[in-house]
Amino acid sequence: MPSGSKVLKLAAVALLAVAVLAFPSIAPNPYILSAGVLVVYYAVLATSWNFVGGFTGYISLGHGALAGLGAYSTGILVAKAGLPPFLALAAAGAFVGLLAVPIGLAALRVRGASFVIVSISLVLILLLVFQSWSSVTGGSRGLVVPRPFQLTRPEHHRIFYFLFAGLLALAVLAWWLIDRSRFGLGLKSIREDEDKAEALGTATYAYKLIVFVVSAVFTALAGGLYALWFGDLDPVFQFSILTGSYLVLMALLGGVRQLFGPVVGALIVGIALEFFKVEYGDTPLHLVATGLLLALVVLFMPDGVLPAIADLIKRFGRSDRTSIREVSAAELREQRLQNAGGTK
Amino acid sequence: MTLETTGLSKAFGGVTALDGASVSFHQGEVNALIGPNGSGKTTYFNCVTGMIKPDGGTVSYQGRDLTGKAPHRIARAGIGRTFQLCRTFPRMTALENVLSAVPPTGLIGGLRSARGRAEIERAMGWLTRLGIEHLAGSEARDLSWGQQKLLELAGVLMAEPETVLLDEPAGGVNPALLDRIGVLIRELNAEGRTFVIVEHNMDLVMSISDHIVVFDRGRPIAEGPPSQIRTDERVLGAYLGV
Numbered sequence: 001m002p003s004g005s006k007v008l009k010l011a012a013v014a015l016l017a018v019a020v021l022a023f024p025s026i027a028p029n030p031y032i033l034s035a036g037v038l039v040v041y042y043a044v045l046a047t048s049w050n051f052v053g054g055f056t057g058y059i060s061l062g063h064g065a066l067a068g069l070g071a072y073s074t075g076i077l078v079a080k081a082g083l084p085p086f087l088a089l090a091a092a093g094a095f096v097g098l099l100a101v102p103i104g105l106a107a108l109r110v111r112g113a114s115f116v117i118v119s120i121s122l123v124l125i126l127l128l129v130f131q132s133w134s135s136v137t138g139g140s141r142g143l144v145v146p147r148p149f150q151l152t153r154p155e156h157h158r159i160f161y162f163l164f165a166g167l168l169a170l171a172v173l174a175w176w177l178i179d180r181s182r183f184g185l186g187l188k189s190i191r192e193d194e195d196k197a198e199a200l201g202t203a204t205y206a207y208k209l210i211v212f213v214v215s216a217v218f219t220a221l222a223g224g225l226y227a228l229w230f231g232d233l234d235p236v237f238q239f240s241i242l243t244g245s246y247l248v249l250m251a252l253l254g255g256v257r258q259l260f261g262p263v264v265g266a267l268i269v270g271i272a273l274e275f276f277k278v279e280y281g282d283t284p285l286h287l288v289a290t291g292l293l294l295a296l297v298v299l300f301m302p303d304g305v306l307p308a309i310a311d312l313i314k315r316f317g318r319s320d321r322t323s324i325r326e327v328s329a330a331e332l333r334e335q336r337l338q339n340a341g342g343t344k
Numbered sequence: 345m346t347l348e349t350t351g352l353s354k355a356f357g358g359v360t361a362l363d364g365a366s367v368s369f370h371q372g373e374v375n376a377l378i379g380p381n382g383s384g385k386t387t388y389f390n391c392v393t394g395m396i397k398p399d400g401g402t403v404s405y406q407g408r409d410l411t412g413k414a415p416h417r418i419a420r421a422g423i424g425r426t427f428q429l430c431r432t433f434p435r436m437t438a439l440e441n442v443l444s445a446v447p448p449t450g451l452i453g454g455l456r457s458a459r460g461r462a463e464i465e466r467a468m469g470w471l472t473r474l475g476i477e478h479l480a481g482s483e484a485r486d487l488s489w490g491q492q493k494l495l496e497l498a499g500v501l502m503a504e505p506e507t508v509l510l511d512e513p514a515g516g517v518n519p520a521l522l523d524r525i526g527v528l529i530r531e532l533n534a535e536g537r538t539f540v541i542v543e544h545n546m547d548l549v550m551s552i553s554d555h556i557v558v559f560d561r562g563r564p565i566a567e568g569p570p571s572q573i574r575t576d577e578r579v580l581g582a583y584l585g586v
Binding site for chain 2: 177186195203
């Protein structure tokens with residue numbers, strides 16, 4: 001029999017799914033719809049990031065580069081090689097997955113802050129490559145990717161909204177599968193104490209590499225879909241450390257241990273980013289706000305919004321559930337009373 | 345054939361931690377590895393289990409050469425270990441801590457649920473045996489020091505190692521628990537497990553060991569049964585400086 005909290009969880013998931021699916025119909029204008037596409041795009045990226053960040057605790061600031069690789073691979077295959085758009089997308093996913101093996105082999109040798117630095121360097125190196133190699137990438141002038149459908153602008157947004165939502169569902173499903181699996185338990189033991197996990201027989205290096213490749217494939221697919229949707233790629237935006245930083249903020253804000261943590265984070269940060277861009281235009285104020293938000297999250301909600309809400313619900317709904325210490329203290333009192341009664 | 349090292353050496357910078365340690369432990373017995381602080385006992389454990397690579401020498405186990413192998417391969421060869429400062433996975437429940445000691449091999453095994461009935465039963469069996477089954481749902485960081493030591497041991501035993509290396513099982517443990525740990529080691533040994541124990545508590549060492557190896561300055565200086573070690577002049581010299 002499913003427990004009360006399980007029913008509540010399922011209901012929340014169903015509600016989220018309905019809200020996501022209903023959004024295009026209630027969006028008042030194409031701009032809001034396009035902002036919705038962007039938010040779902042971020043949700044896919046943040047969930048993909050969380051395969052590495054959430055399970056193993058390796059904080060990558062370089063996932064923007066993997067998305068950029070996926071975008072450019074798709075774009076180049078369509079624009080220069082003339083491949084059908086969605087075949088190009090699949091090929092780009094496979095290509096970045098393969099490329100993630102040597103990248104992961106190099107980057108996952110180091111831990112903690114060193115890994116963060118290596119992941120940043122990945123973005124910077126690729127930015128230089130894609131800016132300079134203009135015969136293939138179009139360089140700083142950018143790359144125009146032909147649209148896959150001949151549709152009006154609102155229809156175009158609408159279709160891509162659902163494509164991104166489908167990819168999001170796939171990523172969430174994959175994360176859920178790993179989360180409950182023995183492989184996932186191994187990954188989480190790496191997050192807790194990598195040397196200890198290794199001493200217990202977990203092949204930590206292989207585990208990290210596998211999940212890095214899975215993460216890279218989903219990230220690249222999201223990037224490729226973005227290329228087909230947006231239709232114009234610029235190295236400065238595709239290979240930007242900001243993208244990776246946004247993903248970290250979203251995942252941390254929502255909660256990296258929660259299936260829907262990154263989605264909730266993307267919803268909050270994505271909407272906030274759009275709001276700041278509309279209200280304050282091109283000023284760097286949105287960067288200040290994001291930085292402030294990140295600091296507040298790390299200081300006050302290190303586990304994210306979702307666990308904080310769960311704690312709040314628990315506090316209001318507390319009944320017979322108490323901590324271990326309280327139980328043992330109560331037992332102790334009872335024992336003492338019994339002993340006192342016995343010696344009388 | 346059993347756990348055996350020949351000429352194992354390791355230096356950190358200019359400090360020699362292991363100086364050609366050749367040791368052969370007795371299979372099926374409780375072996376103790378003792379020696380003054382800094383005599384290389386923990387470094388020896390770390391070299392044997394692959395946590396650090398020795399500068400020279402060999403490690404072999406049941407005829408297999410394990411020198412320089414990755415720690416998880418050595419663990420899978422049947423050597424389990426605990427750490428000097430007990431290490432558990434703090435933000436996992438006690439049950440999950442024990443369950444993560446049987447990492448899967450292959451894709452199908454990896455995608456199976458982490459909460460398989462057989463595994464949970466086995467894990468609960470170990471928690472029960474160590475007397476901490478009532479804490480199965482608590483996160484390891486909420487357990488007391490002694491409970492964490494028992495939990496770490498439960499995890500190591502879950503992997504069914506034939507040989508168990510314990511690094512200071514008595515460290516920071518209260519006298520009642522100390523007795524229990526002593527009894528437990530003898531019981532587990534009677535079931536066929538080989539133990540190698542690094543320990544400073546001489547009462548425990550003398551009461552549970554069959555065979556004692558004494559380290560000083562990175563190499564063995566004496567070995568034998570407790571009765572012999574107790575009166576060995578070199579041992580007294582190393583410990584007391586006489």
